[in-house]
Amino acid sequence: MVYRRTPKMQSRIDAAREQIVTAAHRLVAESGYGGTGIPDIAKEAGVSTGSVYVHFPSKTALFSEVYQRASRHEIEAFREVAEAHGTARERLARMVETFARRALAGRKLAWALLVESVNQEIDAERLRFREPYRAIIEDVINEGINADEFVYQDARVTSMCIVGAIVEALVGPLSNALETDEEGRLVDSLTQVCLRSAGPINSEPRG
Amino acid sequence: MVYRRTPKMQSRIDAAREQIVTAAHRLVAESGYGGTGIPDIAKEAGVSTGSVYVHFPSKTALFSEVYQRASRHEIEAFREVAEAHGTARERLARMVETFARRALAGRKLAWALLVESVNQEIDAERLRFREPYRAIIEDVINEGINADEFVYQDARVTSMCIVGAIVEALVGPLSNALETDEEGRLVDSLTQVCLRSAGPINSEPRG
DNA sequence: TTAAGAATTGAACTCCAGTTCATTCTTTTG
DNA sequence: CAAAAGAATGAACTGGAGTTCAATTCTTAA
Structure with a gap:
């Protein structure tokens, strides 16, 4: 018994x-x-x-797991793009687009993962969530530097900045959906900004 | 009586x-x-x-006022730099440096204003707090575009990205202070990234 | 079949920051 | 000075989310 x-x-x-x-x-x-x-x-x-x-043991612990799973999935998609063929510049452009497009496709979840105010523990989780993106971007930038596509720079800082830039540009749209064409324009502009931030680019014609 | x-x-x-x-x-x-x-x-x-x-009427309302006052002060300092003499590029560099340096000088307050998790109402406050910075940056970028210092671009998006980049780069250091020299290097790198993000720059020698 | 022990349940509890309000203190004015 | 009204007080209250745990149900093994 x-x-x-x-x-x-x-x-x-x-x-x-x-x-x-x-x-x-x-x-x-x-x-x-x-x-x-x-x-x-x-x-x-x-x-x-x-x-x-x-x-x-707690709500925080449960969500921690939920976030980690969601992250892993997203980050795999991101890494795939980072490791695809193409110049560092081309890949970086696709990475930014991928991040933005996927976030906008699952707005509420992305919002929760990226910006929702909760508490310090979950905040820490969020920072950990952003880190892999940053690291992947950093690698691509370093590859670009070695290939003379990007100027020499502190890729760590640049990669942080790119993550911050993407998130900041998405905060609004994640709360209030954009029209499809607006979304396209935002993603394009965002990509351009991120590419420029990593290094020189042929100047575009004005106006 | x-x-x-x-x-x-x-x-x-x-x-x-x-x-x-x-x-x-x-x-x-x-x-x-x-x-x-x-x-x-x-x-x-x-x-x-x-x-x-x-x-x-509420804690939120009180802090809303506290934040607004703190903001006004900071934003005035920021605007002064934006309206000083110099090329758009020079001013933008000083703006980024000003923002970062002032935030790092009052870390806890800056942290509360920029990133502390609280609730949706205060979040909205935070976004409103960032907006003036963004607008000032946007103006300088547009001046730079007109002066052929920066490539043609959506200055609105670029300015958002710069704000996001600065904040992201500061999140860590606002929680855990940096050594003075580390701080200097961070601010330098950050400035470089932001300048690049706005437009072409003479490429620097490698390594 | 049945007793022992594990798993599950969900109503009740805790906790605590934000908020309230009956009471007390102050100021005004006839 | 006394009465009326406003201002200030701070202990007590509240609401609601997260968490608990005594009671119940289910599973195993003899």
């Missing part, structure tokens, strides 16, 4: 955990962190409030 | 209000928004908790 956790039971538990993370993801993508309570998540996942706390 | 508010009384009231705002300012500059409660402010201002609510 002893109970031991069997594989079957384990997979039930794992499934519940998965349900919770998935539900949380869906709800953040809909209402952000602040608009999503634990009871909401539990309901959406088909479990009880208490169960959530069996799997995660 | 009717009481009417006399000039003397009015100035008492105004003085109290002023004390409150000043106290709040001091405390934010020390502990940020989150670390500063209304009772703390009341104590520091030498009034009661309730009095704070006579002058301001």
Whole structure:
């Protein structure tokens, strides 16, 4: 008459955990962190409030996992572009476009990941989320420097700046959707700014 | 036997209000928004908790005023640099440096004004705080475009990006102070990135 | 089948910053 | 000076989100 956790039971538990993370993801993508309570998540996942706390010690911990998963996915897409063929300049342009376009495609989630005010812990999470992007950009810039595409520079600072620039340019549009053509123009301009920030570019004709 | 508010009384009231705002300012500059409660402010201002609510309908409203004042001061300094003599490029460089240096000189306050997580209302305040900087930068860029110093571009987007770049580059250093020389290097690099982002620059020798 | 122990439940609880308001103190004016 | 009205006080309250835990249900193994 002893109970031991069997594989079957384990997979039930794992499934519940998965349900919770998935539900949380869906709800953040809909209402952000602040608009999503634990009871909401539990309901959406088909479990009880208490169960959530069996799997995660706190709301912050749960969202930390949600953010990390969402990040990993996004960052893989980003890295693919960074490692594709082409000059550093071409790749950097595509990277900026990819970042911006994907963020605008999932506005609420991107907003939650990039800018939503929450608390210090989640803020730290956010900074950690931005870091991989920065690092990837830094690498491409360094490649560009070595290939004489970009002037010599502190690629670390430039990459930070590019991340900051993209986020700042997206803050508004993430809250209030743009028309398709406006979005296109924004992404184009943003790409141009980021390319210039990394180094010299042939000057374009005026007006 | 009717009481009417006399000039003397009015100035008492105004003085109290002023004390409150000043106290709040001091405390934010020390502990940020989150670390500063209304009772703390009341104590520091030498009034009661309730009095704070006579002058301001909410904590948010009070801080809104504190932020606006701090902003006005900063933005005036910024505008002065923007309107000084020199080419657009020279002025832009000084603007970036001014912004960064002043922020780093009052780290906690700058952090509260620029990046501290609070709530949507204060977030909106923050965006409003950034806007004047952006607009001033936009003007200088447009002057630079007209003077053929910068390539033709959407100055609105570039100015957003510059604000975002500066803030992103400062987020870390605002939390954990840098050594003086590190700070100098950061400001230099940041300035270079921002100048490049606005337009062509003579390429620097490598390595 | 049944007892032991694990998993789940969800109503109730905690916590705490922001806010309130009955009371007290001040000022004005007849 | 006394009455009326305003200003100030600060202990107590509140609201709501996050969290807990006694009770219940389910699973295992003898």
